[in-house]
Amino acid sequence: MIPFLLRRLVQSIPTLLLASLLIFFVIQLAPGDFLTPAKLNPNISPEALAALERNFGLDRHPVEQYFLWLRNMVLNLDLGLSFSYQQPVLDVIKPRIANSMYLVLLSTLLFYAIAIPIGVYGAVRQNSLGDKSVNVILYFLLGFPSFFVALIVIYFILKMRTATGWEIPINGMTSNGFDSMTSTQKILDIAKHILIPAIILAITDAAGLTRVIRGQMLEVMRSDYIRTARAKGVSERTAIWKHTFRNAILPIVANIGGLLPSAVAGAGFIEVVFAYPGMTPMILEAINAQDLYLIAGFTVITTVLLVIGNVLSDILLAVVDPRIKVG
């Protein structure tokens, strides 16, 4: 186990170096920099702009900027200062990551809770009316991006709101007066706000996984050892859940590592549609403002998590499938 981890650690160094290099220089390729909009301000003098450039280190050569940034990152675990916030990147990102995690974790839970039973059901009752209708619906959902579904849902919520007067939140993460609520009220308030985006995310994503599980289950169910198990008189329940399911979910386990970076990276455009204070809106704003170290720092974090997630996947896979050995 330990040699495996060490080997992975060594392997990850060139990966991360290359990733950081790419991130940094791709951002540099864009025309202009963080101070470009300030140049259009009739009240900022060229001297002040030059002073700001010096303060931000933007007057240095990009290669020099890269090495300074890399050195700080390796030696001090410091991802640099965000230009627009004038604060360490980590401090800026932390609250946003926490917000995104609430949403992503809930939607992941819902995602498995929806995809696994439906996938298994589809395989066990293959070609039944239920299976077919589920298939049709999922087929449609696969084609829809989640943010589009979200827009449709918001439309119906608004219609319902004008018709019934129900206060279903469609944006943000908390209500007015959140700070004066008790802790139970706070949890309920957040739950109320994230439930709908989480469900939309889970449902649209579940379409893909359901089909994978269904296919896997069908394949495993036809294999010899399941037939043998059934012939030996194993109950249907055990045959499906213990023998078939455990073997069918191997590809899912292999993907679990990807959850780690995605939990941090935010829920994508759904956060934008619901004006949710997660990672995505902030990163979009940072890209817009060319806030160099904020974009680079965030990308490095997700890359590191991706590497760690992959290691975790491998270990998990070894736990689930005894044929695979780590080390």
Added chain:
Amino acid sequence: MKKILALALALTVGAATAQSAFVWPAAWTAEQNTTNKRGGELRLSAISDFKTMNPFTSAEADSIPTRMATGSGLFTQDPRNDEFIPYMATGAPVVSNNNKRFVVKIRQGMKFSDGQAITADDWISTYKIHTDDKVGSNSRDTFFLIGKPITVKKLDNYTLQFDFPQPSASALSIMSYAPWPDHVFGKAYREGGADAIKKMWGLGTNPSQIVSPGMWVVESYRAGERTVFKKNPNWGDWNKDSRGQELPYLNNLSVRIVSDANAALAAFLAGQIDIVGMRNADDLAQSKKAIDAGSLKAFLKPNVSPQATSQWIVFNWNKASDPAKQKLFRDVRFRRAMSHIANRQAMVQLALGGLGSETYFSTYPIFKQQLEAGLAAGAPQYKYNLAEATKLLAQVGYTKKNAQGYLVDKAGKVLEFNLSTNAGNTVREQLGRIFADEAKKVGVKVNFTPIDFNSLVGQLTAKGENRPFDAILLGLSGGSNIWSFGSNVVPCGTNLHSYNNPTDGKCATSQEQLMTKLYYQGDAELNDAKRRAIGGQLMKVEGELQPVIYLVGGNYHVAFNERLGGEFAANMMDAYYGQRFQALTFIK
């Protein structure tokens, strides 16, 4: 006996503070709070998240520090006549040394939100930190005039002395910066210098540590969601309404972060926020519909005034790579023809949905007094007139048209130029297209291409004899009604003097020299009427030279939820002063 003594003491102290209070004129609101309604929350929105609570590193327009500092500064402008009146100062400054020295007495009895007295030290420390270039304050420039620093000295605890390198019309405005607490920032600065200042008051700072000189202080901050401000309890000690009641009436101000302007409008229509900016006819129509349907109770007034912005086309005078084009762009007849081509009325109708104003000068149409002074001085307006444009182009040497209908010179070369604007700005894209269409009618070929904003700014601000563009359509905003000409725009050699920006920064024409001279002359003139007259002269020269073709500007519309009271009278509302003072706003 003791009780009576205490009561008497309280009464005298009370009387003393009442005397030293600033009384907000009753005329500053159309709706008096006569029933003394108190409490409640004014709910606003913002498109992008707040970046910091630190007043020295903040670079945003409506930052947390500027919101907190609402209701601070030595002087304030009266929206009725634009005049400066003493605010944190007790009276008008004593001016000496050829209008370069200002001695100001500070009102006594003012306190920060943490209860500490506001004294001269706070202004001194704030000044020192703003001017330290290692801090990187955005306000640093405001403490310099023609490259020389303005100095601030403390004469005693309640007297300040400002020394300017030369007289300035903006002196009172420059002096009116918010004083941040010396016992917080001054202390940190003395101990740890610029680095200590930069580390202060980030978004993670506990709001209980935040201290404010103004009306508001942060109560809570939630990243990307909402910031709630509460009233500074000590502000009311020296801010009273005309009936002697403490201000503000409101308890809280909240700013909700919305994803974009559409979301802000939706929140307004749903009654979740109280005030929203109306961008265009579509916004107005949606709000009107909601009001008519009864789902929203709101006040709506379109076209209250022009916005304080400009949209223009500038031609590049530094085009060494193409001497023919350089000669053309430097020809005043060509530029006047281009102004005649600009169909500003169509631009207002088509690009701004009818809700805008035609512009002919760098002075925004909202600054009416300056504009009138310019017209009185005889500043010309080259209005839409294709026949006149054709005539002027013929004078330049373009009389023949080719088979495609474009004007050609003697060598048969088509009269054409490239015009860029920033891609994604739909209004500017439409303005450019209208301009190109009209130009075609007289035979000028305009190759109009929207390009990336950052590249565009790079081109516009490039220096040298051969700058990389023909013509650019862009806009500016910002500036004051005291001296409404850009310090970076008018004088030769400044970075937004965008038509002529050679390496040595020299003027190319005598008119530019005159404009530079008039700019500094007006900036140094303290008398309002005389200064406006100088501005009028400047507008006349600028109008004749037409280095920049001004096009149109959008209008400012007012919309607010009817639960709010205390707004300005309708004739006082405009894009510069807004629709109300927060201090006089109350919830009905």
